[in-house]
Amino acid sequence: MTEAVRETPKKERPEFRNIHVTDLMNYRLPMAGIVSILHRISGALMFLLLPFVLYLLQESLRSEYTFAHFMIIASHPIAKLVMLALCWGYTQHFCAGVRHLIMDTHVGLDKDSARKSATTVVVITAVVTVLVALKLFGVF
Template identity: 75%
Template sequence: MSEAVREAPKKERPQFTNIHVTQLSNYRLPLAGVVSILHRISGFLMFALLPVVLYLLEKSLLSEISFEHFKGIASHWFMKLVILALVWGYMQHFCAGVRHLIMDTHVGLDKDSARKSAATVLVISLTLTALVALKLFGVF
């Protein structure tokens, strides 16, 4: 009996190595990884555009004349895109942050739940951003 146990073929464990830059196009990141990277990107975006937000806040609060100037700035199509990028960054960062806080309580850590919560974060943040875009560009 001990011979039969010894002769059983061992499963080879897969070898994981670092990938090279040329292999990035072939690498498929899981959905939870995409949400994690988008969380970092949205946090950086909100930080990098903080001077724009503070400038717009100053223009809107200084006086009635500066508020009219603010409305003129904010009505430009490029500025609307910047505002929309900030809205997406906030929505993505907030939804992913709530997901991470829930995962900190050890809820939804298994692979299937993590995939579903990542998909939920993407759907909610993109839906809310689309609604703000429709309002921002005057559709409703």
């Protein structure tokens, strides 16, 4: 009886290895994972830039002189880039949040629908960010 058990071929177990830091560039993350990570990054970006936004709001509302100071600050190219980053962060966070809320209702949980909705979030975010950049830098 023990000989019969020994003679059966032993199945090879799959080997799972931890991903090393050097392997991260070779790892292909699905679009849904990219959107999830960008959702977290955009939330952190909006939180970290909150003091800048509150300062600009304070400068724009205090008086006419501080509004003129606000206009000088807002016309600087670095400030425009920060405002563009905030617009990207808000758009990304909003669109991904709506996607997650829809998925919380158990709609679009299969692999194909999740990939399509993640791609839609990235495309909408990119289009809105480009339009805001064009308006912000005076193209139209």
